[in-house]
Amino acid sequence: MTAGPPVIRRARTSDVRGIRALVAPLAERRVLVSKESVTYFESLQEFRVAEQDGRVVGCGALHVMWEDLAEVRTLAVAPDQLGTGLGGRLLETLVEDAREIGVERLFCLTFETDFFLRHGFEVIEGQAVPMDVYAELLRSYDEGVAEFLDLERVKPNTLGNTRMLRTL
């Protein structure tokens, strides 16, 4: 029997194992950042997953950083599903989620520049927020926010990645 197309839905607590399994080989190649299980549970409501036959074959998260700003995080597709449009579907689902909650700009930090360019992202240099917002964001303990701000201390972790932004 042929498997149907993956279904995209909100993540459940039972998906964390599957999300970690998707991320692990990518984290080993330093394409994505590896996180502890507890971190996935804590951010579970940010996640969408793609499920096929009970298996998590894709995931992506939307992390809000400011009133009009969020980041696409942990976007990943299983090796056997690459190039079938699933990454695009997951990303556009996150875009819809972002619009629904009032986000106007979406950031990502990625090696997959062409993929994100095709989805309306543009490469950014320097800061993407005014100084007053920059100062507020500096108060965050989140490493992703530090990467968004392009702080010197995180640059060794982000080498080769491109900072990109899409206006919704």
Ligand SMILES: CC(=O)SCCNC(=O)CCNC(=O)[C@H](O)C(C)(C)COP(=O)(O)OP(=O)(O)OC[C@H]1O[C@@H](n2cnc3c(N)ncnc32)[C@H](O)[C@@H]1OP(=O)(O)O
């Ligand atoms: C913010 C972050 O999380 S950054 C990190 C991004 N994630 C990673 O780098 C992790 C490793 N990479 C991946 O998991 C994947 O490569 C992703 C998520 C980036 C893209 O996932 P994919 O499912 O392969 O994307 P998708 O299939 O939509 O598009 C890829 C190509 O497949 C082709 N494609 C798209 N739709 C279809 C379709 N319906 N049928 C056949 N081919 C298709 C397109 O040619 C597309 O090419 P393009 O990249 O030139 O547009």
